[in-house]
Amino acid sequence: MKPPKTGEMLHLRGNALNKGDPVALPLTQSSMYHLPGAPDGHPTYGRVENPTWVHLEHVLAHLEDAPCLTFPSGMGAISAALFATVKAGSHILIPSDGYYVTRLLADRFLSNLGVSVTERPTTAFAEGGFGGFDVVFLESPSNPGLDMMDLPAIATAVRTAGGLTIADNTTMTPLGQRPLDLGIDVVVASDTKAMGGHSDLLMGHVASRNAQIMERVEEWRRVSGAIPGPHEAWLLHRGLETLDVRFDRMCASAQVLAERLAEHEAVKQIRYPGLSDDPSYALAKAQTSRFGFLLSITLETEEKAETFINTCPMLRPATSFGGVHSSAERRARWGDDVDPAFIRLSVGCEPIEELWQAIEISLNAL
Structure with missing residues (x-):
């Protein structure tokens, strides 16, 4: 797997500047453009294009090594x-x-438009084959269970059966896993999470090396109006400039925490792909460059899980993940089919020993 050149990414704009141009990306906040005469080859209208998006998509395309389009949320991209x-x-x-x-979208909207929807669990996703499926949507690691799929094998099998694959790579980012390099046709992601990294924006993107698919995606955005705001695009661009250092710290800290939590008596079960005895370890080692910043722990009771989440001073009790602040939540409250005491923990950028001390003290007090 070829890692993206993040140093080169930081200078994509700088190496194209003219003397006197601003080094930081300008924010273009406009719905109209000066457009006398024929519009060909020029920006036309704010729903169609924006210079801030254009450079952001240039950076994302560099990370994905594929054409990329941005959307106002991860679900907008999906x-x-x-x-x-x-x-x-x-x-x-x-x-x-x-x-x-994603399941709600398929069940409540796609199915009403004559699309047939089948669901399978991540660990048995390939069972039954892929014949008859036009689109196979994958998520690996799964959210929140952190089970993984064999992406290259599934991509090959689906293509052989005449279908195409879409993979949600939100949890790993292009720095941790590159589904397009593994044979997947389309990648989607919520850039609200680690890509932006500061819990202050909603964004998403779609990337593919299939030009026909990207033409359809662009048309959908233009016609539906599912466009990102220029300020959010500007914020995401700024977040991407620190993605490499943030992701490195978050993944390294998650590994340390997982190893220590696995030994704590208050933890009934732990899932982290970087633990050698985790069910996802072999696949994660084969197809990711890092094991990620998400882990899960299951405590003894729902009450203890809530107490831990709400009293640990270095965990924000919040949904979503991938920010510089470590956060945690009990996913059963949203209806996920998990133990009531199951906690999804997103590891942030705090110094690891400070973070561990806070977590350990809170667990010991249960």
């Missing part, structure tokens, strides 16, 4: 990828234990 690739009569396959809003 919706665009699906609506650009399915039609009435299509048959899609999605994980039954992945991000629940």
Whole structure:
């Protein structure tokens, strides 16, 4: 797997500047452009294009090594990828234990438009084969269970059966896993999470090396109006400039925490792909460059889980993940099929020993 050149990414704009140009990316906050005469080759309207998006997408394309389009949220990106690739009569396959809003989109909207939806659990996703599926939507590691799929094998099998694959890579980012390099057709991600990294924006993106698919995705964005705001695009661009250092700290800290939590008597079960006895370890080692910043622990009771989350001074009790602040939540409260005492823990950028001390003290007090 070829890692993205993040140093080169930092200078994509700088190496194209003219004398006197600002080094920081300007924020273009405009819905209209000065447009006398024929519009060909020029920005036309704020729903169609924006210079701030253009450079952001240039940076994201560098990270994904593929053309990229941005959207106002991760679900905006997922919706665009699906609506650009399915039609009435299509048959899609999605994980039954992945991000629940993707399932809601399929069940409450796609199914009403004549799209047939099948669900399978991550650990048995390939069972039954992929014949008859037009689109196979994957998520690896799964959210929140952290189970993994064999992406290259599934991508090959789906292509052989005549379908295409879409992979949600939110939890790993292009720095940790590169699904397109593993044979996946389309990548989607919520850049609200680690890509932005500061819990202050909603954004998402779609990337693919298939030009026809990207044309459809662009048309969907333009016609539906599912466009990112220029300020959010500017914020995401700024967040990407520190992604490498943040992701490195978060993954390294998650490994340390996972090893220590695995030995703590208050923890009934732990899941982290970087632990050698984790069910996802072999696949994670084969197809990721890092083991990620997400882990899960299951405590003895729901009450103890809530107490731990709400009293640890270095854990923000909040949904979402991937920010510089470590956060935790009990996923059963959203209806995920997990133990009531299951906690998804997103490791942030705090100094590891300070973070561990706070977690250990809170666990010891249960």
